Amino acid sequence: MKTKSLIAIPAIAATVILSGCTGGSNAHYIQTGGQESVVTVGQINIQDFISAANAATGDLLASGVLSRVPNPPAVLAMSRIVNNTSQQIDTDLLTKKIRVALLQSGKAVTTTTFGLGGAEDPLAQSIQQQPSRPPDFTLSGKIIETSVNAGNTKQSTFTFQLSLTDQRGLAVWESDKDITKQGSRSSVGF
Amino acid sequence: MKKIIALFLLSAVFILAGCATTADRRIMTDEDFSKNIDVISVNTTTVGGDMLKAQVELLNKTKDIQRFNYRFEWFDAHGMQINNAMSALIPDQIDGSQSKFVSGVAPTPSCTDFRVRFIKAKPVTTDE
Numbered sequence: 001m002k003t004k005s006l007i008a009i010p011a012i013a014a015t016v017i018l019s020g021c022t023g024g025s026n027a028h029y030i031q032t033g034g035q036e037s038v039v040t041v042g043q044i045n046i047q048d049f050i051s052a053a054n055a056a057t058g059d060l061l062a063s064g065v066l067s068r069v070p071n072p073p074a075v076l077a078m079s080r081i082v083n084n085t086s087q088q089i090d091t092d093l094l095t096k097k098i099r100v101a102l103l104q105s106g107k108a109v110t111t112t113t114f115g116l117g118g119a120e121d122p123l124a125q126s127i128q129q130q131p132s133r134p135p136d137f138t139l140s141g142k143i144i145e146t147s148v149n150a151g152n153t154k155q156s157t158f159t160f161q162l163s164l165t166d167q168r169g170l171a172v173w174e175s176d177k178d179i180t181k182q183g184s185r186s187s188v189g190f
Numbered sequence: 191m192k193k194i195i196a197l198f199l200l201s202a203v204f205i206l207a208g209c210a211t212t213a214d215r216r217i218m219t220d221e222d223f224s225k226n227i228d229v230i231s232v233n234t235t236t237v238g239g240d241m242l243k244a245q246v247e248l249l250n251k252t253k254d255i256q257r258f259n260y261r262f263e264w265f266d267a268h269g270m271q272i273n274n275a276m277s278a279l280i281p282d283q284i285d286g287s288q289s290k291f292v293s294g295v296a297p298t299p300s301c302t303d304f305r306v307r308f309i310k311a312k313p314v315t316t317d318e
Contacts, residue, residue, distance in 0.1 A: 033279055035259060035312050050278040058295035064238035104274045105241075105298050 041154045041183040042147065043087055048179045052160040053097035056175045057105075060098075065164060065173045066107040069136045074108040077135035079116050079165075085145035085158065094160065095139065111135055137172070138165050155182040216303070217246065222310035226252050229308075230289065242296040244304050253286040257311035262294035264301040272301055281311060 030036040033047040060066065066074045076099070081091035102108040112121040113132050119125040141162040148155050157180040164173040214232045230247040237243045242264075250256050261279045264272045274297040284290045294306065 031279075035279065035309065047279070047281070051280055054278045054280060057297075058293075061241050061297075062237040062243060062295045067239045101274055101297060107238075 039181065039183075041156050041181045044085065044089060044143070044158050044179075046093070048158060049093045049097065051179060052158075052177050053094055053101070055177045056160065056162050057098050057101040059175050060102070060164065060173055061105055061107060063173050066102070066137075071133075073106060074136040075133055076102065076108045076110045077114050077138045078110065078120070079138040079140035081140065082142040085143055086147075087145075089143070091143070094141075094143070098139070098162075108137075134167070136167065139163070140165065152184040153182060154184065155180065157181075216244075216305050217308070218305060219308040220310060223258055223308045226250065226254075226256050226310070227258065227284065227308070234304075237295060240299040242301050242304065243293060244296075244306065245291055245293040246306055247289055247291050248284055248308075249289045250284045250286055255283055255285055257281070257283045258308055259311055260292055260306055260308045263305045263307070264296050264298075265303040265305070266300045267302045269303070272297055274298075279309075283311075 033050045037045065037047050039045060039047075066072075069075075078095060078099075081095060083089055083091060099110045103110065111132055113119045113125040113128055114135060139162060141160070144159040144161070146157040146159070157178055160175070160177045160179070162175045163171045166172045214229070217229050217232060219227075219229070228249045228251055230249050232247075233245045235243050235245075244262065259279045259281050261277060263277060266272060277297075280292075282290075282292060292306075294304070296304065
C-alpha cells in the first residue's frame with residue numbers, strides 16, 4: 001500500500017509539472033492590428049505603423065499630387081527615413097505599407113533600381129536594358145519619439161513625418177501624424 | 191384625450207430621434223458603441239480626381255471620453271470588397287458631449303461604395 005502511494009505521488013507531481021509547462025502559453029492567432037493587440041507605451045506597435053501608413057496614404061491619394069505628372073503613374077523613389085526614436089525599428093514597416101497601397105491604387109510605382117545608397121534590387125539593376133525613367137518624386141521622412149513621465153504615468157508620442165519632393169526639389173506634399181499613448185504600470189490600454 | 195397626447199409625444203420622440211441619428215446602411219456599429227455615440231451624418235465626395243472619400247460625423251452622447259475603433263471597407267461597382275493595406279482598424283476617441291469627423295479615402299479609383307464599422311474599444315492589458 002505504501003509503495004503504491006510512493007509511486008502515485010511522484011506521478012501526480014510529474015503530471016502537474018508537465019501540464020504546467022505545456023498548458024500555460026495559450027498561444028492563438030489574432031488579427032494583426034486588431035482589438036486584441038498588445039499596446040505598449042514606450043514602443044511603436046504594429047497597429048501604430050498601420051495607423052500612420054493609413055493616414056499618410058489616404059492623405060497623399062486625396063491630395064491629387066500623384067496624378068499631376070506628365071506620364072502617369074508617377075514613379076517614386078525611396079529616400080531616407082530617419083529613426084529618431086529610442087528603439088531600433090525597420091522603417092520598411094512604414095514605407096512598405098505606403099508603397100503597397102500606392103501601387104494598388106494605380107497612382108504610383110516605386111523604382112527598385114534607383115535609391116539612396118544603391119539599388120534596392122541590385123539584380124534588377126544589373127539586368128536593366130535601358131536607363132530607368134528618373135523618378136517623379138522621392139519620399140523621405142522622420143520618426144520622432146517624445147516621452148514624458150509624471151508620477152506613475154508614462155506618455156509617449158510618436159510622430160511620423162513624411163515629405164514628397166518633386167524633380168524641382170520642392171516638397172509638394174507633407175504629412176505629420178502623431179500617435180500618443182499613455183499608461184502606467186499594470187494599467188489598462190485601449 | 192390622453193391617448194392623443196401620448197401619440198403626439200411618441201411621434202415627436204420619433205421625429206427628434208430621426209433628426210439626431212442616421213440609419214445609413216453603410217454604417218455598422220456594435221451595441222456598446224451606439225449606446226454612447228450617435229452617427230449624425232454621412233457624406234461622400236471625390237478627391238484627387240477620381241478617389242471616393244467618405245466622412246462620418248459622430249456625437250458623443252455622454253459626458254465621458256469614449257474610445258472606439260473603426261474600419262472602412264471599400265467595394266467596387268460589382269459589390270466586391272477591395273482588400274488592401276488601408277483596410278485597417280483605426281483607434282480613435284471622442285471627448286464628452288463633443289462631435290467628431292472621421293474620414294477615409296478609397297484605396298483605388300474603382301471603389302464606388304463603402305461601409306464603415308465602429309466598435310467600442312476593449313480594454314487591453316499593457317506591458318508597461
